[in-house]
Amino acid sequence: MDVRICQLVAVIFLQISITAAQNNDREILLxxxxxxxxxxxxxxxxxxxxxxxxxxxxxxxxxxxxxxxxxxxxxxxxxxxxxxxxxxxxxxxxxxxxxxxxxxxxxxxxxxxxxxxxxxxxxxxxxxxxxxxxxxxxxxxxxxxxxxxxxxxxxxxxxxxxxxxxxxxxxxxxxxxxxxxxxxxxxxxxxxxxxxxxxxxxxxxxxxxxxxxxxxxxxxxxxxxxxxxxxxxxxxxxxxxxxxxxxxxxxxxxxxxxxxxxxxxxxxxxxxxxxxxxxxxxxxxxxxxxxxxxxxxxxxxxxxxxxxxxxxxxxxQNTNLVGELRAAMFSIPQLQNVDLSNNQINGTLNIGSNPSTQLQLVDLRTNQIAAFAQRRQYHIDLILMDNPICMESGVTDRYCSLPTVTNASYSTPWNNCVPPSCGSSLVSSPNCRCAYPYTGSFFFKAPSFSSLGNATIYNSLQDSLMTFFQKADFPVDSVSLKNPSRNLDDYLVINLEVFPSGQTSFNRTAILTLGFALSNQTFKPTKTFNTYVFLSENYDNFLPEISGTGGIRHKSSNIGIIIGSGIGGCVFVVLLVLAVTYASRQKRQAETTSRRSQPFANWDQTNMTSGVPELKGARSFTFDELKKYTNNFSEVNNIGAGGYGMVYRGSLSNGQLIAIKRAQQGSTQGGLEFKTEIELLSRVHHKNVVGLIGFCFDQGEQMLVYEYIVNGTLKDSLSGRSGIRLDWMWRLKIALGAAKGLQYLHDLADPPIIHRDVKTNNILLDEQLVAKVADFGLSKPLSGANKTHVTTQVKGTMGYMDPEYYMTQQLTEKSDVYSFGVVMLELITARKPIVKGRYIVRDVREAMNTNKELYGLHKVLDMTIGLSNKVKGLERFVDLALRCVEEMGNQRPAMSEVVKELEGIMALGGFNPDTESSPSTSASYEAIGKDYNHPYSNDSLNAYSGGFLPQKLHPK
CATH class of the missing domain: 3.80.10.10 (Ribonuclease Inhibitor)
Incomplete structure (x- = not known):
């Protein structure tokens, strides 16, 4: 009897554990x-x-x-x-x-x-x-x-x-x-x-x-x-x-x-x-x-x-070949394309009397060929321009210029039928049926052929696709291949259309099945095409899901061990588990709502060291301590102001100078920025990122305590307000330092961080003019656990804002790259990004002439950097800046590329930033007075946070 009870208990617990695992999977999917x-x-x-x-x-x-x-x-x-x-x-x-x-x-x-x-x-x-x-x-x-x-x-x-x-x-x-x-x-x-x-x-x-x-x-x-x-x-x-x-x-x-x-x-x-x-x-x-x-x-x-x-x-081509060509080479049976241009091939060209029947192109331009033994009329695109033979007249004239380029076109033909007129976005299949095809492109990375016009090859690919789909019992009526071409990577690109069988559209099950077959390389082309990548386009015309159509969805099998005496207990336990799970989810939702309305609700005010998550080295100050360090927040220590609040200078008991950013009372936006900067800056430690010393969350105050950066912002140095004169090499050093700070945020911070407000006012210069990226109030971590990489509200500063981010609300690290490109242009012009409706990116592009020294930018360059030959690498600098401000993010370099290129430009000028002394100043930092905005003032009057961006200021 005891054995039977033990067996029953074991079965019940097995059933409970299985059910719990099943419910856990469901919760994860939810x-x-x-x-x-x-x-x-x-x-x-x-x-x-x-x-x-x-x-x-x-x-x-x-x-x-x-x-x-x-x-x-x-x-x-x-x-x-x-x-x-x-x-x-x-x-x-x-x-x-x-x-x-x-x-x-x-x-x-x-x-x-x-x-x-x-x-x-x-x-x-x-x-x-x-x-x-x-x-x-x-x-x-x-x-x-x-x-x-x-x-x-x-x-x-x-x-x-x-x-x-x-x-x-x-x-x-x-x-x-x-x-x-x-x-x-x-x-x-x-x-x-x-x-x-x-x-x-x-x-x-x-x-x-x-x-x-x-x-x-x-x-x-x-x-x-x-x-x-x-x-x-x-x-x-x-x-x-x-x-x-x-x-x-x-x-x-x-x-x-x-x-x-x-x-x-x-x-x-x-x-x-x-x-x-x-x-x-x-x-x-x-x-x-x-x-x-x-x-x-x-x-x-x-x-x-x-x-x-x-x-x-x-x-x-361009491999230093010399001598004459042998006619036997052109008789290789399957030869289609020969390119030996830009060499030193000489003598008499002899293609022979029986070249390959598949030969289409022989490119011998820019060689030393003196004669052509033409045995007969060849139906080959032969290019002999820039050879000695083309200095004479005669039968070779047709080969002494580039042939007329006719794009090789191919499209799957109709199957002995007349294509109907399909309205809307419907497309006629090869079987002359109107439908919504599943579309995408094959990228074949190593096809065995170079000819783009061989219909036999494409027919074989089409046949192998249909054979595959039919054997797999996919609901496919026909496939169509179109527009073969070679891209810049020398990949063969072919557009694919897959048409549904018996319907005008595919259902989701069919699309999922097709997508997996192509992403998983389940379809294997012949070795003529070799390895491929398939990239699909969006499919927007789904049929309602119909059960029994096949695909990747399956019914789960039931557990075979069911003992009647354990059912009641199992049901009870399962219901209990579900109730607890439901209660936990409701609690989590409530906590989420609370966190959104009260950003500091989960911080333990009585125990700040343990109450603030994942802080590394950030000290918690009391209000009374900071009051003491700033002489009761005296007027003389007030060094700046912004929409966030006031900025004060202070001195710790050990003599270290600090800058204290004090939020306005009751500022909800300030509270979110405050929390963001603490949680982000406490995780980042880099010589080109401003250091967070600590914070204060006491007596209703929200304050951030930074290291004090004596030389202020890059913006003030460029405008002359700081009294610092920056020559060309120091501007390069500052650009490189800021770029390294951003590269660290993108590639090495955990999680990666998008700054979202890169500008000259947020790049600070210390006593050695080392650039430090500052102000993380708008920053977003790229964490897989949330959607901070996608924002529903555009934020940033006009003139520096990525147009792609503005239009799509999709924030990526390339948004920082765009802003940094504007900073680079500001470095060489000392102009604000937008002045009287004129945009710095447009002005530089319109002014530059790549055929002139310094790209002919003399009228827009800051005279302080000089226009002599000491400005080495300026053209490369401008090229890099304009790559950074390309319209589309995928056309911009990564910050790691920007750093490498800036290092190369500095090396071109023979500059070693580690041994160069700082430039002198004509005025000390303190002598500038209260009208000088401190680097931590947030400059929020120029910040953009959603709403309407005037069209004339839209980055282009």
Whole structure:
């Protein structure tokens, strides 16, 4: 009897724990729903998420897959996601409204096999905790805005097959293992290394490659990698695609590179490679070869070209080739494109009598070709301009100018039908049916061909797509491919339209299924196209959800162990758990409301050290202490005023000078700014960020205590009010210091911080003229746990405000970059951003002439910096400033790039800021008097906080 009771109790507790876990998953999904906008309508259903919610898959009533691609979600990825402990697949791709940092709690999802966040706007560093996901097979974080280094902890992901971190802003070196620290070299089972379009730097480590690796795709294009190509690359004989183009690689190409006999595409172009042109004989599968724009030793055109019968494309422009071309090269059976321009090829050109039937372009411009042995009329675009032969007249005249450019066009043809006239935004499918297609673009990073007009190739891609969709039982009627082109990255871009079957629209289940199939690389193209990224567009024409249509939604299975005698107890416990959960949620909501109305309600006034969260080094002062340090807030110590309140100078008992920012009584906005500055500044410590000494929250007072910055603001130095004369090199030093402060906030602060009010009045200068970024009252942390990266009310200062942020209310770190660009222009002109309706950005752009010395900006430059040859690097400085104030944020550099460029400009002038003495002042700080605004006055009369921004002042 006792045994049966024990068994019954065990079963009851098992049922209770399972039910509690199920309810916990539901609560987490509800928390996600609170954070995200535009969740599917089915998420408003209060029933079991495993039974009816789009994008949710379950096993035994536990959430195992969350796939919400192409849903137009807006928000961040909160730490709550880390509590879905049974989750195996997380796909949030193609939601450009998802932003903020990637929470470190992602590392709690130990059962995750697929983490796919393609084409969102996540930013900040990739957390080291991602190395905890040891079951991970697919890791796709490409096409976001991630910054910082590649986490070495990724080396722990021993089951990884696909690693794609491309098209981000990652910096630093490539991590390899050292001692107990893992690295990418230990990922011997990974097939794909995709790291292109980042800002990676340093050498490619010799230890990155070894013979145990099974890599097939190695993509490091468009970074800032330096040093030589390591000889160990030749050990990875499984490689099929190698892209190291558009870096700063130098030295000889290793001689063993021709061990890579399975490589079909090799891109080494636009580097600084030297030595002989690499011998690739024996690489008989090679289709596409691009070695262009390197400084190889002068050498003859390689004879081994004609032995590689799979070649479709040969690109060696500007590689120091000499000698005559052999006719055999043009007879390679599949050859389509030859570009040997800008070399020293000479003699007589002989294409031969039987060139490849697929040959379309031979570009030999800017060489030394003296004659052309034309055997017959060739239907080839042959370019011989800027060769000696073109100085004569005759049959070669048609080759001595650029051919007429005809954009290669392709569009899937109709299937023996007449397309109807489709109204509105409906589109005719290849089967001549009007519908709303699911659209997007393929980016093929290493296709085996260069021709854009070959319909046979596109037909094969179309057929493989339809075969895939049909085998997977997707509700697809037909697909259409359009407008193939090559972008600046030399990727093949093809637009895709997928049409629904039997309806004019897809439902959400079908879109989620399609999105996951393409983001997860479930669809595999032929090797003709090779690796790809798919980026979808928004889909706005959903049909109502219909059960039984298939897709990723599944009913959860029931627990098989049900004992009658335990049901009553289980129900009771479950109800109790639900009641407690409901009460907790209500309490949390009430606390949230309270926090919003009373920002300091959760601060313990009686115990400030423990009552204020996450303070590091900020001291709590009493009102009486600060009253004493300012001589009872005397008039003589009043050094400024603003909308926030008064600013006083004081002196601590140890003699340290301080500046005290005292809020006006009853200022709600001031209270929020007060709390923000304390919580943010207590976490940041950098020589180019103003130091917070402490605060006062006593007797109804709200005061911030800063280090006293003796030389005031940059604004006052530029205007001459501070008495400091700034020459060109000191302006560069100040710009670099401020940029480093902002870079620290964006890339190294935890969480990353957007300042939101960068201006010359918020850049302070200490006794050594070290620039310090100040005033964090409007700042926003980029935390994954909230939506502070998205603001519903635009705030900032007119003239410095990012127009994209103003128009979209989407705040990103590029908003600070824009404001800093205006500061840079202010540094060279000493003009306010807006004067009598004239905007500094527009004035500089209209005045500059890049063909003149100093860009012809003499009329707008501040005469104080001088116009002699001592103003070295001014043109680069202006170029950088104008890049910072581009209309679109994605066209602006990151602050890390700004810092590097400013360092380069300073080096150009031979300036060492660490040894340079400060310029003299014509007036001391104290002598300026009370009319001089102190740097902490907040200058709020110029601040903008929502409402109407006059059109004539709108940044353009």
């Amino acid at each position: 928390a996600l729903k609170d954070v995200w906008q535009n969740t599917p309508p089915s998420w408003d259903d209060g029933s079991d998420p495993c039974g009816s919610w789009d994008g949710i898959s379950c096993t035994n009533s536990r959430v195992t897959a969350l796939t919400l691609s192409s849903m137009k979600l807006i928000g961040g990825l909160p730490g709550d996601i880390g509590h879905l402990t049974e989750l195996q697949i997380l796909d949030l791709s193609y939601n450009t409204g998802l932003s903020g940092s990637l929470t470190s709690q992602i590392g709690n999802l130990r059962k995750l096999t697929n983490l796919i966040l393609v084409g969102c706007r996540f930013s900040g560093p990739i957390p080291d905790t991602i190395g905890n996901l040891e079951r991970l097979v697919y890791l796709s974080l490409n096409s976001n805005g991630f910054t910082g280094p590649i986490p070495s902890s990724i080396g722990n992901l021993k089951n990884l097959y696909w690693l794609d971190l491309s098209a981000n802003k990652l910096t630093g070196s490539i991590p390899v293992s050292s001692g107990t620290t893992p690295g990418l070299d230990v990922l011997i089972h990974t097939k794909h290394f995709h790291f292109g379009d980042n800002q990676l730097s340093g050498d490619i480590p010799l230890g990155l490659f070894n013979s145990n690796m099974s890599l097939i795709h190695l993509l490091y294009e468009n970074n800032a990698l330096t040093g030589t190509i390591p000889s160990t690359l030749g050990l990875v004989t499984s490689l099929e695609v190698v892209r190291l183009d558009r870096n700063r690689l130098s030295g000889d190409v290793p001689s063993n590179i021709n061990n890579l006999i399975h490589v079909t595409e090799m891109f080494l172009s636009n580097n600084r490679l030297t030595g002989p042109v690499p011998n690739l004989s024996g690489m008989n599968l090679l289709n596409y070869l691009d070695l262009s724009n390197n400084t190889f030793d002068q050498s003859l055109v390689p004879s081994w070209f004609s032995t590689l019968l799979a070649l479709t494309t040969i690109k060696l």
